[in-house]
Amino acid sequence: MEFRMRINHFPTTVAAAHAVADRIAERLKAKPNIVLGLATGATMEPVYERLVALHRAGDISFSGVTSFNLDEYVGLPPADPRSYRSTMDSQLFDLVDIDKARTFVPDGLAADAAAFASRYEAMIREAGGIDLQLLGIGRNGHIGFNEPGADFAARTRVVDLEASTLAANSAFFGGAQPPTQAMTMGIGTILASREIVVLATGAAKRDAVRAALLGAVTADCPATALRRHGNVSWWLDAESGAGVPGENLAAE
Numbered sequence: 001m002e003f004r005m006r007i008n009h010f011p012t013t014v015a016a017a018h019a020v021a022d023r024i025a026e027r028l029k030a031k032p033n034i035v036l037g038l039a040t041g042a043t044m045e046p047v048y049e050r051l052v053a054l055h056r057a058g059d060i061s062f063s064g065v066t067s068f069n070l071d072e073y074v075g076l077p078p079a080d081p082r083s084y085r086s087t088m089d090s091q092l093f094d095l096v097d098i099d100k101a102r103t104f105v106p107d108g109l110a111a112d113a114a115a116f117a118s119r120y121e122a123m124i125r126e127a128g129g130i131d132l133q134l135l136g137i138g139r140n141g142h143i144g145f146n147e148p149g150a151d152f153a154a155r156t157r158v159v160d161l162e163a164s165t166l167a168a169n170s171a172f173f174g175g176a177q178p179p180t181q182a183m184t185m186g187i188g189t190i191l192a193s194r195e196i197v198v199l200a201t202g203a204a205k206r207d208a209v210r211a212a213l214l215g216a217v218t219a220d221c222p223a224t225a226l227r228r229h230g231n232v233s234w235w236l237d238a239e240s241g242a243g244v245p246g247e248n249l250a251a252e
């Protein structure tokens with residue numbers, strides 16, 4: 001079967017990020033009890049800023065939303081400001097009317113990580129599945145923290161992070177090395193979402209975007225797995241999207 005992915009080009013990073021926020025807002029208005037899959041990282045900061053602004057303007061309410069984050073560092077307590085739980089609290093959850101009891105982030109301190117991971121999968125299922133999954137992309141093509149080589153069928157689990165990912169994310173750790181492991185939704189978990197919105201901005205993502213959209217489907221570039229999904233849109237700025245056709249692309 002041939003699926004198609006929609007490619008949306010924007011002149012600036014902010015325009016791309018705001019368009020993604022507007023897409024999320026549109027879906028939220030259509031389904032106030034939407035289940036969102038959320039991502040962290042520098043790419044998402046302007047998305048959350050815009051969502052907070054829309055909320056403050058009275059345009060959207062998160063009161064019915066349930067959310068599941070993609071990933072969390074192993075070994076970081078939720079209160080650590082560098083944890084993805086803290087990041088989500090400070091960038092979005094504490095600034096809108098979401099019920100924090102329905103915001104879920106993998107537990108980087110779980111004593112039994114495998115048991116926690118299967119509970120996380122069960123919670124997603126019990127919530128009815130993810131309606132819209134927001135994704136960034138790593139310079140090495142990772143989605144969530146599914147690094148090159150990850151099985152496309154994998155579910156939530158603990159993974160080792162690649163040196164390039166540790167280097168890229170050391171900026172969030174004052175230049176020091178981040179934890180070397182994370183708990184992440186698997187590619188199989190991500191592909192089970194009903195809609196996937198991928199935001200990639202900046203020149204550092206150009207090669208990964210080109211490989212994801214135009215290269216062979218291979219575990220060497222985890223984002224190519226998205227071509228096995230029928231409802232994926234890509235949101236690119238001028239730098240990340242250079243050389244990528246603007247029309248719909250054949251998936252496989």
Ligand code: F6R
Binds near residue numbers: 038044145
């Ligand atoms: C974050 C995540 C990662 C990031 C990716 C890009 O929850 O799952 O896949 O989306 O590493 O990170 P930034 O946006 O910092 O370049």
